[in-house]
Amino acid sequence: MELMHIPLCELSIAKTNVRYGVKKADFSDIIPSIRKRGILQPLLVRKNGKGHEVVAGKRRYLALNFLEQEGMEIEAVPCAVMAKGDDAAAIEASLIENVHRKPMDDMDEFEAFQRLLKEGRTIGEIADTFGVTEITVKRRLAIANLSPKIRTAYRAEEIDGETLRALTLASKQQQKDWLALFEDSEQGAPRGSNLKRWLLGGTQIPTTNAIFDLTSYKGEIVSDLFGEESYFANPDAFWALQNEAIAKLKASFEGNGWTRVEIMEQDQRFHEWDYEKTSKKKGGAVFISVSERGEVEAHEGYLSRAEARKLEAKSKGAPDKDAKPEKPELTKPMQNYFGLHRHAAVRLELLNHPQLALRLAVAHMIAGSRLWQVRPDPQRADKPEIEASVMQSKAQHAFAEKRKAVAELLGLDPDRSELVRPNGDDYQTAAVFAHLLKLTDDEILQVLAFAMAETLEAGTAIVEAVGVNTNTEMSNTWTPDDTFLALLAGKDVLHAILSELGGPSVADGNKGETAKLQKGIIRDFITGSNGRPQVHNWLPAYARFPAAAYTDRGGTGSGDSWKKVAALFEGAST
Numbered sequence: 001m002e003l004m005h006i007p008l009c010e011l012s013i014a015k016t017n018v019r020y021g022v023k024k025a026d027f028s029d030i031i032p033s034i035r036k037r038g039i040l041q042p043l044l045v046r047k048n049g050k051g052h053e054v055v056a057g058k059r060r061y062l063a064l065n066f067l068e069q070e071g072m073e074i075e076a077v078p079c080a081v082m083a084k085g086d087d088a089a090a091i092e093a094s095l096i097e098n099v100h101r102k103p104m105d106d107m108d109e110f111e112a113f114q115r116l117l118k119e120g121r122t123i124g125e126i127a128d129t130f131g132v133t134e135i136t137v138k139r140r141l142a143i144a145n146l147s148p149k150i151r152t153a154y155r156a157e158e159i160d161g162e163t164l165r166a167l168t169l170a171s172k173q174q175q176k177d178w179l180a181l182f183e184d185s186e187q188g189a190p191r192g193s194n195l196k197r198w199l200l201g202g203t204q205i206p207t208t209n210a211i212f213d214l215t216s217y218k219g220e221i222v223s224d225l226f227g228e229e230s231y232f233a234n235p236d237a238f239w240a241l242q243n244e245a246i247a248k249l250k251a252s253f254e255g256n257g258w259t260r261v262e263i264m265e266q267d268q269r270f271h272e273w274d275y276e277k278t279s280k281k282k283g284g285a286v287f288i289s290v291s292e293r294g295e296v297e298a299h300e301g302y303l304s305r306a307e308a309r310k311l312e313a314k315s316k317g318a319p320d321k322d323a324k325p326e327k328p329e330l331t332k333p334m335q336n337y338f339g340l341h342r343h344a345a346v347r348l349e350l351l352n353h354p355q356l357a358l359r360l361a362v363a364h365m366i367a368g369s370r371l372w373q374v375r376p377d378p379q380r381a382d383k384p385e386i387e388a389s390v391m392q393s394k395a396q397h398a399f400a401e402k403r404k405a406v407a408e409l410l411g412l413d414p415d416r417s418e419l420v421r422p423n424g425d426d427y428q429t430a431a432v433f434a435h436l437l438k439l440t441d442d443e444i445l446q447v448l449a450f451a452m453a454e455t456l457e458a459g460t461a462i463v464e465a466v467g468v469n470t471n472t473e474m475s476n477t478w479t480p481d482d483t484f485l486a487l488l489a490g491k492d493v494l495h496a497i498l499s500e501l502g503g504p505s506v507a508d509g510n511k512g513e514t515a516k517l518q519k520g521i522i523r524d525f526i527t528g529s530n531g532r533p534q535v536h537n538w539l540p541a542y543a544r545f546p547a548a549a550y551t552d553r554g555g556t557g558s559g560d561s562w563k564k565v566a567a568l569f570e571g572a573s574t
Contacts, residue, residue, distance in 0.1 A: 003042060005076035006052055008064055011045065014053035027063040034063050037378060039078055046082040055082060072373065110144040113137055117273055118421075122305065141273040142168035147175045152384050153182070159191075166195040171295050173208075205232045209294035212245040232294075242294055249298065253286045258300075260285035266292060270299050276308035277301055277413075283311060356437075359444055363433035365451040366410070368424035376418045376454045385483050395477035399453070406450045409443060411435055420454050464562040465569060467545040474544070475537040480526050484540075485519050494518045496550035501525040501535050 033040075043057035054061045061077075068074045116126050123141075127134045143151070146167055153159045159167075159182075170178060178198075181189035190198040207214060207221060207230045219234030232238040246263060253261045258280060264270065270289040278284035284301035303311065330338070350357050364372045381387035390396055404414040410432065412419075421428075436444060456463060466472075488494065494515060498507035502525055510518055521532070528534025541548035546566065547558035554560060 002081045004079050004081050006045070006079045007076050008068060008074050010051040011043070011061060011077065011079075012048070012051060012053050013058055013061065014046070014048070014055045027059040027066070030059060030063050031067070034060070034067060035072070036375065037380065038075075039064070042078040042080045044082065045079045052079065052081065110140040113140045114144045114273075117141065123273065138271070138273070139165075139168070142271070145272065147172075147179065149179055150175060152387070156384055163191040163195055166192065171291055171293075171297070173295060174293075205235060205238055205294045206230065207232060209291075209296070210238070210242060210245075211249065211296050212241045216241055238294060242290075242296070246288060246290065246296060249296070250288060253298070253300075258286050259283075261288065262286070263288045264290065266290050270297065274304060275299075275302040276305050278303040278308055278311075355441065358448070359436040359439075360433055362444060362448050362451060363429050363436055365455070366420055366447075367429040367432045368420075368422040369426065369429050373422060374420055374451075374455055375422045376420045377456060377458050379458060385486070389481055389483040393477060398477070402450060403454075406447055409439070409447065418454065420451055459557065459561075461561040461565040464545070464547060464558055465565055468562070469569065472545050475539055478539075478543060480522075480538070480540070485523060488519060488522075489515070490551070491515065491518075493550045494522070497522055497540060501538060502532070 039060055041057070041060070043060060044055045045052040045057075046055055064074050064077065113126055117123070123134050123137050127137050143164065146164070150159065150164070150167055154161075154164050167175065167178065178189050178195070181187050189195070210217070210232075217232065217237060219232060219237040221230050221232060250261045250263060260283075262285060264287055268289065270287055275287075279301055284303055287299045287302055289295075289297045289299065328335075350360075365374050368374060379387075379390060381390065403416075403419055406419060407414045407416055436447070439447070456466070488497075491511075495507050495511055495518075498510060498518060498521060501522060506521070510521060524530045524532035525535050526538065541550055542556060542558060546562045547556065549556045549559045
């Protein structure tokens with residue numbers, strides 16, 4: 001079987017595909033994932049005349065055709081090519097594909113739902129867009145609220161769906177407690193139905209949930225055998241003190257200028273997707289949630305989404321919804337007539353205002369529109385340990401700080417996870433455009449540089465071209481870590497790296513040793529351990545610009561990408 005990238009126009013559905021006769025194949029559930037991430041699983045195809053036919057992956061193929069018709073540019077499709085003439089194998093492969101087909105990854109779905117919610121869509125609108133019920137949307141949003149470690153474990157199939165759904169009932173602290181058990185190989189964490197009982201059962205109220213001075217509690221406190229947790233033996237006495245402390249907490253917020261402080265009913269969950277962040281000055285309220293286990297959380301500066309929309313409409317002087325709509329001054333055709341003539345005049349005039357056009361382009365990059373499909377790179381990692389390594393890098397942290405600065409420059413929320421947001425509308429684009437008109441050219445270029453950096457596609461020749469032309473020095477932000485050493489493979493590569501670090505004599509003297517031992521020596525040179533002299537600022541060939549290799553086998557990713565475009569930049573200057 002051979003892996004190839006084949007143009008979409010050269011693909012068709014094979015008659016051996018078990019869904020060949022299904023006229024209305026439903027692919028709506030995978031559309032958001034493909035828009036965001038592309039095709040993650042290759043189509044199974046075989047040669048058919050001048051083209052190839054799809055044996056397994058009909059839904060992905062139809063989804064790509066649909067997106068192409070919408071205007072999305074579809075690159076060559078990753079395909080696994082089968083041997084010719086094997087109809088039985090083709091039918092079997094298609095059957096396995098469809099019997100074991102899973103719906104869109106929950107994690108992809110919640111990201112799509114969460115982004116739409118942040119962009120102002122209601123739960124009802126999201127449900128209509130994706131053709132699902134509102135309860136389904138809320139369930140996906142509940143998954144979005146889980147700890148990143150829990151979501152990573154689910155993606156790695158270390159947690160089953162039932163356990164994941166049960167964890168949506170957990171508070172932030174309960175999630176931390178559960179993760180501690182999950183990561184403890186000796187204890188183990190409750191799962192499935194047992195987890196639900198663990199989360200909701202009994203009257204076990206940990207002393208850590210008390211917001212009052214424990215010395216005021218006169219009842220018995222029961223500790224476990226290891227003393228890691230203790231519980232109130234008298235729930236009634238606990239609640240008497242806890243409720244008194246909650247009342248004082250409410251009064252404290254009111255004393256600090258909050259005009260509205262609500263104590264929610266016990267075990268009424270505070271779901272962020274039902275509320276919108278609103279400052280104290282704009283009428284934001286404080287919601288105090290109290291769980292059955294006595295946990296108290298104060299959520300400062302929120303309004304229900306319905307309240308927030310009413311407040312926004314009022315501030316804009318929106319008309320009364322109950323008022324009878326007046327007949328429009330212009331008919332639809334006349335509106336269209338002037339709309340097109342005005343568009344023709346404005347775009348011609350825009351050619352005379354490049355500085356304004358620059359600001360408008362940046363506004364489109366940040367807010368998006370129906371005609372702009374700009375998306376941040378998802379930085380998709382193949383393994384959890386790779387993701388952890390990248391997230392902990394100096395470059396990643398510095399980039400996040402730059403994002404805060406640029407967001408503040410634009411008057412946006414500095415804690416937003418991404419500056420660039422696709423799927424915007426003309427109002428959002430106009431709002432950003434209006435703000436950009438107030439900035440200097442230097443500030444505009446600063447915003448533009450960040451937007452471009454955030455949308456720079458990982459793993460492409462463009463990254464290599466930019467790195468070479470900016471003289472990027474990775475030693476400023478990266479040092480060899482355990483993940484790098486764990487992924488390092490190939491005795492010829494290890495020998496070459498040992499030669500760089502310790503010289504040919506060290507490399508040749510350990511040539512016959514195991515890969516594990518050689519990696520240990522490499523680590524010693526990097527850290528200066530076990531009597532080895534430390535080699536400062538060393539970079540493997542793969543971390544340099546331009547990227548290089550230790551062998552002539554190819555398959556280095558970055559190095560191969562640079563070779564493809566290097567000739568284009570000969571004699572170029574920045």
